Amino acid sequence: MNFATLPRGFHFDAFRRISPVNEDSLWDIIFARNAHHITVKRRAPALANLQKIFSATFCLANQRGFGAMNLRDLCRESGLSMGGLYGYLQSKDQLSAMIEDVIRYLCEQLPGWFDHVSDTTDQVEAILRAHIYLSEMLHPWFFFVYLEARTVPTAQRKQAIAAELAIESHLARLLGQESRLSNAQDRLLAAHAMALIQDWHLKRWKYRREKISIDAFADSVIALVRARLTGA
Amino acid sequence: MNFATLPRGFHFDAFRRISPVNEDSLWDIIFARNAHHITVKRRAPALANLQKIFSATFCLANQRGFGAMNLRDLCRESGLSMGGLYGYLQSKDQLSAMIEDVIRYLCEQLPGWFDHVSDTTDQVEAILRAHIYLSEMLHPWFFFVYLEARTVPTAQRKQAIAAELAIESHLARLLGQESRLSNAQDRLLAAHAMALIQDWHLKRWKYRREKISIDAFADSVIALVRARLTGA
DNA sequence: GTCTATACAACGATAGAC
DNA sequence: GTCTATCGTTGTATAGAC
Numbered sequence: 001m002n003f004a005t006l007p008r009g010f011h012f013d014a015f016r017r018i019s020p021v022n023e024d025s026l027w028d029i030i031f032a033r034n035a036h037h038i039t040v041k042r043r044a045p046a047l048a049n050l051q052k053i054f055s056a057t058f059c060l061a062n063q064r065g066f067g068a069m070n071l072r073d074l075c076r077e078s079g080l081s082m083g084g085l086y087g088y089l090q091s092k093d094q095l096s097a098m099i100e101d102v103i104r105y106l107c108e109q110l111p112g113w114f115d116h117v118s119d120t121t122d123q124v125e126a127i128l129r130a131h132i133y134l135s136e137m138l139h140p141w142f143f144f145v146y147l148e149a150r151t152v153p154t155a156q157r158k159q160a161i162a163a164e165l166a167i168e169s170h171l172a173r174l175l176g177q178e179s180r181l182s183n184a185q186d187r188l189l190a191a192h193a194m195a196l197i198q199d200w201h202l203k204r205w206k207y208r209r210e211k212i213s214i215d216a217f218a219d220s221v222i223a224l225v226r227a228r229l230t231g232a
Numbered sequence: 233m234n235f236a237t238l239p240r241g242f243h244f245d246a247f248r249r250i251s252p253v254n255e256d257s258l259w260d261i262i263f264a265r266n267a268h269h270i271t272v273k274r275r276a277p278a279l280a281n282l283q284k285i286f287s288a289t290f291c292l293a294n295q296r297g298f299g300a301m302n303l304r305d306l307c308r309e310s311g312l313s314m315g316g317l318y319g320y321l322q323s324k325d326q327l328s329a330m331i332e333d334v335i336r337y338l339c340e341q342l343p344g345w346f347d348h349v350s351d352t353t354d355q356v357e358a359i360l361r362a363h364i365y366l367s368e369m370l371h372p373w374f375f376f377v378y379l380e381a382r383t384v385p386t387a388q389r390k391q392a393i394a395a396e397l398a399i400e401s402h403l404a405r406l407l408g409q410e411s412r413l414s415n416a417q418d419r420l421l422a423a424h425a426m427a428l429i430q431d432w433h434l435k436r437w438k439y440r441r442e443k444i445s446i447d448a449f450a451d452s453v454i455a456l457v458r459a460r461l462t463g464a
Numbered sequence: 465g466t467c468t469a470t471a472c473a474a475c476g477a478t479a480g481a482c
Numbered sequence: 483g484t485c486t487a488t489c490g491t492t493g494t495a496t497a498g499a500c
Contacts, residue, residue: 040465065383068299070493082495084466092494147379151297165438187442188452195431196424203427206397210419220420224460231463272483303476314477316484324476467500475492482485 003113008122009222011215015133021106022137027051030102037094040087052078053088057095058140066096066148096144096152103145104163106134111170120177121229125222127171128193132218135201142201168194179229189228196221235345235362240354241454243447247365253338254369259283262334269326272319284310285320289327290372298328298380328376328384335377336395338366343402352409353461357454359403360425364450367433374433400426411461421460428453 002018016022021029027047031038040046056077060069071092075082089095110130117123135142149160171190172183179186200207200217207217234250248254253261259279263270272278288309292301303324307314321327342362349355367374381392404415404422411418432439432449439449 042465045465062382065297065299065380067297067301068383071495072493081467083468083497086495087465147382148297150294150379151300161437184444184448185452188444188449189456191431191435191438192428192452192456195427195435199423199427203423205393206423212416212420216416217420220417220424224421224424224456227459227463228456231459274483277483302474304474313485315479315486318477319483465500467498469497469499471494471496473493476490478489479487480485481487482483 003126004116006126009125010129011218012133012136015130016137019134019137021134026102026138026141029105030054030098033101033105034098037090038088046088049078049080049084049088052080053085053095054099055140057099058144061144061148062140065151066144067151093153096148097156099141099144100149100152100156100160103138103141104160106138107131107163107167110134111167120174121226124171124174124193124225127174128197128221128225129218131197132200132214132221135197136214139201139204142198143204146198146202164194175229181229189225193221193225196224235358236348238358241357242361243450244365244368247362248369251366251369253366258334258370258373261337262286262330265333265337266330269322270320278320281310281312281316281320284312285317285327286331287372289331290376293376293380294372297383298376299383325385328380329388331373331376332381332384332388332392335370335373336392338370339363339395339399342366343399352406353458356403356406356410356425356457359406360429360453360457361450363429364432364446364453367429368446371433371436375436378430378434396426407461413461421457425453425457428456 005018006014027050030050031043031046038046040049053074056074057066057069060073060077063069071082071085075085078085089098111127113130114123114126117126145160149157152160168187168190171193172187175181175189176183176186179189181189200214207214237250238246259282262282263275263278270278272281285306288306289298289301292305292309295301303314303317307317310317321330343359345362346355346358349358377392381389384392400419400422403425404419407413407421408415408418411421413421432446439446
């Protein structure tokens with residue numbers, strides 16, 4: 001990892017250049033993490049078909065919701081047949097599980113990327129920026145996880161909730177080192193920061209429309225958190 | 233309306249006491265706004281059945297998503313029969329339309345409740361508080377609208393988007409009168425404020441778990457916005 | 465490794481009895 | 483005003499050909 005080369009207050013292009021995970025490398029991660037149940041073993045066709053399957057899933061699920069999406073339409077949209085599809089998953093539920101799994105895995109890794117940053121407030125800023133920029137690169141993935149979390153089976157949902165709380169606690173602990181606020185206020189500030197960064201993938205239609213760049217958005221979130229830390 | 237009696241920085245109980253719209257009065261509004269297509273004309277059974285139908289809808293839709301919810305389960309959960317249900321709606325889509333309609337109607341009314349507040353920043357605070365407190369009283373309704381907005385028919389979705397942008401523009405205009413920020417920064421601050429208040433109904437499970445009261449949450453959101461307005 | 469064909473349960477919606 | 487019974491359609495999943 002070369003996150004150490006990122007300057008203080010890095011922007012989207014700088015992060016994208018050095019990030020080991022992006023829109024292209026993701027398919028390898030998915031293939032590796034689901035090797036045990038994907039019956040197609042040849043790498044090249046598997047990666048191509050995974051891409052078709054997930055692109056079609058995001059398109060349909062974001063229109064109707066995952067539960068209302070049906071596998072016939074998924075086949076038409078992805079170009080695979082019903083039989084072909086079942087070489088990559090054993091049930092419809094497993095499709096959403098694969099998506100949740102890879103995003104949760106990445107979110108667990110993310111805070112550790114910035115352990116080297118010595119100034120605590122800068123470390124918070126780096127984690128928030130990385131979150132926003134990663135959810136920009138993997139927008140459909142984050143969007144899906146966020147909006148379908150409630151519809152997935154209980155065990156899967158509990159893991160997602162635990163992951164969110166872990167990041168938030170991590171942020172609250174870092175904020176507590178620098179702020180003059182109470183513990184409860186630090187936790188609330190961490191929760192607010194999470195809500196703001198999630199707003200980027202939830203309302204991207206709005207920010208596109210108003211021509212607000214991802215860098216302007218990230219700067220604004222950071223300014224808001226810093227104002228609360230240092231201000232009245 | 234007696235919103236003028238609310239003190240500066242009012243909390244949840246004070247708002248609930250004087251609000252003309254709450255968990256009970258809502259059924260009247262629904263019945264009135266949908267009188268043209270509800271074939272059941274007697275008031276008493278209609279209000280009772282509407283309550284059963286919508287409670288069951290929220291329960292099922294929040295578990296599986298509205299599109300994946302089916303009308304047979306809705307009948308079982310609400311206690312009505314298939315035929316009985318169709319006395320209150322002409323199609324499944326109309327069920328979500330009725331929910332979106334009443335929440336949009338209330339959100340359009342809300343900013344006007346505080347036209348009498350002379351200090352602009354106090355007016356912003358009152359609007360944000362009222363939004364948070366209303367979404368607490370009508371939690372399942374707001375939760376549904378927020379999470380199902382993308383799955384509803386296009387015309388209906390466009391109305392919802394327009395309503396959200398209207399509130400945000402209103403807030404941005406008010407913020408612009410008081411802040412030393414640029415226009416673009418005012419718009420972003422308004423967007424952030426909307427994201428924060430929506431977080432209350434989206435993540436209520438989290439705030440319950442951490443025993444964060446609605447008043448503590450609202451105070452924290454207000455503190456964050458005020459810090460950005462007056463701070464660095 | 466991917467296809468076509470098919471099993472059979474469940475879907476939204478309606479007609480007609482009460 | 484609400485019920486039961488039923489229509490035609492569409493759902494997930496699999497078997498067996500290529």
